[in-house]
Amino acid sequence: MPESDLSLLIDAARRAGDTARAYLSEPLDVRYKDAGAGPVTRADLAVNTLLHRVLGSARPDYGWLSEESPDTAARLGAKRVFIVDPIDGTRSFIDGEKTWAHSIAVAEQGRIRAAVVYLPLLDRLYAAAEGAGARLNGAPIAVTRRASAEGGTILAKKPTFETGNWPGGVPGMTRAHRPSLAYRLSLVAEGRYDAMLTLRPTREWDIAAGALILSEAGAQVTDRRGAPLRFNNAHPQTDGVLAANATLHGDLLDRLI
Missing domain, CATH: 3.40.190.80 (D-Maltodextrin-Binding Protein; domain 2)
Structure with missing residues (x-):
């Protein structure tokens, strides 16, 4: 269910942050993917491995879709699927900036049911479960009410x-x-x-x-x-x-x- 899945995602995101931070002072072994898909580092792969292990062991029947894993058709037959970007903003990570994030979601029948975006260096954890609202570090959040693009x-x-x-x-x-x-x-x-x-x-x-x-x-x-x-x-x-x-x-x- 989304609420229990959300608790799992929050825990996994915080563990991903610990893993990523451990690489900040280490050689990153930056490589560039084919077809202009951008850079990947040792940290991206380490976080991907951690999340696959933590989430997969907790929900072995869920499918898996991640930027840093080979894609397979197996996920298409799964009732629920983890959709993961181990480090979103890898270039920022490489440049020593703080605005990179772990992005983790659970999809079911085409809809996202639970989701977390976590920025470890800014200590900002955004979380939502379908029908339960969105929160930042536990406090409810909402979009603006601006009606017109002009001046926005x-x-x-x-x-x-x-x-x-x-x-x-x-x-x-x-x-x-x-x-x-x-x-x-x-x-x-x-x-x-x-x-x-x-x-x-x-x-x-x-x-x-x-x-x-x-x-x-x-x-x-x-x-x-x-x-x-x-x-x-x-x-x-x-x-x-x-x-x-x-x-x-x-x-x-x-x-x-």
Whole structure:
């Protein structure tokens, strides 16, 4: 059930933080994956191994989808599936920054049921179970109520705001960015920014946990064209992400399509 799963995810995330911190003063053996998929370090792999062991031993019947594990079709037949990014924001980790996160979620029948995003160096643990609200370090959080894009704040990469992406007109919003997608989603969930948008195809492990945290914080979370997000797909990727309260989401979507 989601509540018991959430307790498991919280414990696993904190243990992942301990593992990752142990590598901060060690050689990281940075390598780059094929097809421009970005860097991977010894820390990413160590955290992945830890999470696979901890979560898999607790829920041996759950499937497994992780950025740092070979994907197999076995997860498609599982009733519930762990969707994991061992370190979201690996470049930040390599650069000695603090805005990297562990992103862990449980999906069932395409929906995320429990989720945690944990930033060990900032001591920020975002958590949600379906129907139970979203919390940051145990305190309830909620998205902003801004109704119009004009004058609002949004987390997005700079190319997102090129004129050609906005047939309905580029919104007059203040743009900011964080390398970790999971952290971007979580920042909107706690109301520090009004919206989050990425137009690029997005891997499920980057957004699964953050999507539930945002939804439970009162946001509407869809792909870039307004379609609902579903998880544990055969090709684990979505067509971008748009997230904000329902009114602001509608305003932004009208400008995009």
